[in-house]
Amino acid sequence: ELKVEQNPLFLSMQEGKNYTIYCNYSTTSDRLYWYRQDPGKSLESLFVLLSNGAVKQEGRLMASLDTKARLSTLHITAAVHDLSATYFCAVANFGNEKLTFGTGTRLTIIP
Amino acid sequence: NAGVTQTPKFQVLKTGQSMTLQCAQDMNHNSMYWYRQDPGMGLRLIYYSASEGTTDKGEVPNGYNVSRLNKREFSLRLESAAPSQTSVYFCASLGGLVNTEAFFGQGTRLTVV
Numbered sequence: 001e002l003k004v005e006q007n008p009l010f011l012s013m014q015e016g017k018n019y020t021i022y023c024n025y026s027t028t029s030d031r032l033y034w035y036r037q038d039p040g041k042s043l044e045s046l047f048v049l050l051s052n053g054a055v056k057q058e059g060r061l062m063a064s065l066d067t068k069a070r071l072s073t074l075h076i077t078a079a080v081h082d083l084s085a086t087y088f089c090a091v092a093n094f095g096n097e098k099l100t101f102g103t104g105t106r107l108t109i110i111p
Numbered sequence: 112n113a114g115v116t117q118t119p120k121f122q123v124l125k126t127g128q129s130m131t132l133q134c135a136q137d138m139n140h141n142s143m144y145w146y147r148q149d150p151g152m153g154l155r156l157i158y159y160s161a162s163e164g165t166t167d168k169g170e171v172p173n174g175y176n177v178s179r180l181n182k183r184e185f186s187l188r189l190e191s192a193a194p195s196q197t198s199v200y201f202c203a204s205l206g207g208l209v210n211t212e213a214f215f216g217q218g219t220r221l222t223v224v
Contacts, residue, residue, distance in 0.1 A: 033212055033213065042201065042215045042216065042217050042218050043154075043201070043203075043215045045212035045213070045214070048211070048212050088153065088154065090154075090213070092205070092213075096161060096167075097141070097142040097159065097161035097205065098156070098159060098161075098167070098169070099142075099144055099156070099159065099203070099205060099213055100156060101146070101153050101154040101155075101156075102153060103151075103152070103153035104153045104154075
């Protein structure tokens with residue numbers, strides 16, 4: 001059964017610093033997603049990663065995928081307070097379409 | 112374009128009562144999902160439907176039933192609510208195109224007393 005693990009679960013970082021969130025998954029998957037969730041809100045899509053070596057960037061966030069290692073990273077550059085949120089990764093396969101989420105990383109940016 | 116619409120947004124039930132959560136999407140997506148979110152537990156998949164006419168169990172299906180009424184609608188039913196089903200429920204849909212992400216409804220906050 002597919003398992004998706006994220007670490008760290010909680011992350012407190014100062015503004016201006018860089019950090020990386022890791023997402024490991026246990027079986028081969030076709031698609032990897034990153035989502036953001038603000039407290040009390042729904043999930044907002046950040047990135048879709050499809051192939052080995054895929055890298056996508058939006059503002060201070062950059063996501064990458066290593067399908068051989070079954071690992072995706074979400075890198076935060078020069079963090080700002082607005083990035084405080086919970087970040088989830090999720091994986092799915094074409095065919096059965098089961099979409100499985102990681103446990104999330106709660107990120108707090110401290111001024 | 113409404114995306115994914117869930118109703119109701121809030122609900123309080125007494126133990127043993129039943130209710131149906133409704134979800135509809137207008138993006139012509141094939142796949143639809145129901146998740147529950149509890150503090151510290153992330154999103155856990157209850158049931159999903161990869162296409163109209165099919166449904167499959169997720170990680171935590173016990174106590175729930177689903178119906179994929181048509182391509183647009185996917186409902187979640189609690190036949191006899193229990194306090195352990197107090198949670199926030201999210202519906203999502205996913206298209207078949209390679210670059211499509213899953214879209215989420217606004218969530219239903221359910222309290223069972």
